[in-house]
Amino acid sequence: MNRLKFSALCSGLLVAAAISFATPAVAQSPAPATYAITHAKLVTLAGSPIEDGTLVIKDGKIAAIGATVEVPAGAQVIDAKGLQVSPGLFDAVTQMGLSEIGAVSSTVDSAETGSFNPDVVAATAVFPSSEHIPVTRAAGITEVLSVPGSGGFDSFGNRGTVAGQASAFHMAGWTMEDMQIKRSAAMVVNWPTIVTESFDFATFSRKHKPFAEAKSEYEKQVTQLTDLLDSARHYAQAMGHGGPSDYERDVKLEALVPVVRGQLPVLVFADHARDIRNAVEYCEKQKLRMILAGGSEAYKVKDLLRSKDVPVILRPVLTEPRDEDDAYDRMLTQPAELIAAGVKIAFASFDNSFARRLGQNAANAVAYGLSPEDGLKAVTLYPAQMFGLSDQVGTLQVGKVANVIVTNGDPLDVTTEVKYVFIRGQLTSLDNRHKRLYEKYLNRPKS
């Protein structure tokens, strides 16, 4: 065993040891089933805010909401005078639970090798005891989508054209079975790009490729994708004509059947205008339901996105503009520009450790012209709508899952404190690794 591997192993063990001390996500004592949050400002995102209202949570759902709602007998009452109640935030592209420490590959499960892995599912590898989950939850994020093959440090190596299935889950629970909202919420496609310059890890140097060669490689990848989708269609046909004994099972094609049937959206990662345009046209031709992820240059193709009804999950607005001659605020003004053009947007962290900056990103877009209401909806309702989950989460409405946050102000701003988090109707612990270390060293005796 070489030294490097050994040190990586040691760090892995350290991580495992640290994690075993983590407290469970949900309080162990039997929790009351009914809560009433009273005298709160209720930002429902389904109508005007209620300045002084009551929200009742019962059996995991929102049972009542309004200015004149009565507190049910036996309910645990939280007096929220001066506080604001909002839907929990939804981070729509993350590596939550798939990556613990970016630099330690043994703690990273965010991507597979190979170009076509439609059968792999994020939920399989989401580590429910990840320290990232309680840290992120304390910032008011109550549900996320974990996405294979996207972002992070490992993106140099493994990406894949069809990277696998993204999973939506609640940010509390003992097992993935508890947490899961939708095991398969989208099929992830990293749209092939024409790459003329790349970093070669084998020689540790930059490599340049002639444009024609790069283009033909791109075309090859697209053709492979088309072949795969064609096969999946044939497979779907076969499935429709008889039982499993009548055809040879192929798990990759099987995973693509809901995609070619238009039941499962494709989450297509593309940033440059030309790639976005190509992807949109391709998905239309292939009759795929597309959600764009990344979208650094979505503003350049906003009319196309609107006309084809393609929603966009934007990478953080707190990112440098792509080109040197872009306006300095290019990333910051884009959300308002897209909304004005009629394109539906959501914000996402595209990360795990920076997930708690989700609100900050939305707020910065508001500072540059997005309406405050759209800012909040772009991290709650809009992502829920994109993945067909708005009947469950995204607004404060009777019958919806009670993923609710209580804050001492605007939930998007950087100084706002999250006071309570409810996930699936349970008052959920805000304790986490960071708070524990804070309290430990706050109380270190003066030396």
Place this chain on the structure above:
Amino acid sequence: MNRSSVRIAFALAAFVATAWLATAATPPDAQPVILIQNATVLTVTQGTIEHGSVLIKDGKISEVGPNVKAPSGAQVIDGTGMFVTPGIIDCHSHIAVDGSVNEGSISVSSIANIAEVLDSDDVSIYRDLAGGVTTANVLHGSANSIGGQTVVIKLRWGQPAAKLPFEGALPGIKFALGENPKRSNFSVPGREKRYPASRMGVEETIRAAFTEAHDYKNAWDAYNKKVAAGEKNLIPPRRDLRLDPLVEVLEGKRYVHSHCYREDEILMLLRVAKEFGFKVRTFQHILEGYKVADELAAAGVGASTFSDWWAYKVEAYDAIPYNAALMTRRGVVVSINSDDAEEATHLNQEAAKTIKYGGLSRDEALKLVTINPAIQLGIDKRVGSIEVGKDADLVIYNHDPLSAYAVVQKTLIDGRVYFDRQQDIAGRPALEKEKKTLLEKEKKAAKKPDEKKDEKKPGDKKPEEKKKPEDMPKMPQAEGFGGAK
């Protein structure tokens, strides 16, 4: 980026610069008298003045208060509804560096000097200026136990490189401890592993270098003594450009800014510094500083950290966003830095997070990016607060700067407006037009039939591959091998 787009970028950068100079209210040499009126003035050291004014003369703050009259001929900026703060000071930056920030081949690269490779055309200068940054501590990377020499600059966009350095600010040298110098997160194929490969070796690398520097200094001291005594025909000691900066450290003429993460390595460097009789000026990143805050306070060393970064490598796994507040409470002078051109554009927001993470007051939070980094860099007599006599380095925001909703309207350095949001927006159509013209010219020039047009290529750079925070691991271009930018 291919050559033609590089040319376009250069042309555009030059155009931006000339456009700025053309539209600026005054020629570069004349310093206007400016009165910012009726704004909320956050002085940082002397409280907040509602409906306050700041008068600027000769590049300095000449009056501050609720009732300042405009001298005749003064340019008046209406600050109604606006907030004025001192310019943001970024104690850990890698902007304005031409090429890689790391001379990564050797473990003691004190011979390399960032001041010699300043790039005044780096667009990051302008973008950070647009985020209210006026002063930056431009550091060598963290590839080596003892890295290169560093320089403090003012973000005087449009001025030549020679005009960027902060006059009179002591130069520094970068040290680095932990995973980066021991290279635990990457290796270079075909290249043998370098000493040090452990934290033990990092200490010994520094100790060995200072042992040499100590002897070298003694040799020179003895020589100079003899010369002073009138001895003739002496042969001076051989000059060593690698050791000269370390001698300056021993003489207190050069600041040590040391990258670090873990509590143990922090105490290690304090011990080594004591052994050789030099001071560590700041620890950078210092994400576990909260664990040894008393020791830091006792040593009188500054701590410059991140707001909420964590978990990107093992030594960042105990990083907590309460770090700045915990160290502040124990008496350490703390700043929050960027390490990244983009992060620098919202340092006011990053500082504001300490109000939530650890309960700092508004003034304490703002100090983290103004007076505290000024103290750390030894320039607090000149900048870092709004006080009479200090440099007129100021930011005007349209909203409370301790929130995510504040947009910088103007940034002033030495009493001159270097960034103006309205002017920037007004200048965009002209830039677009210029770009179009240049692109068309390029198209015409490159009409060779067998050569496919290499216009700006989408796939050329994916956002993930862009220049990342210097300290992010597995980023070869930032670690000195790919040639950043």
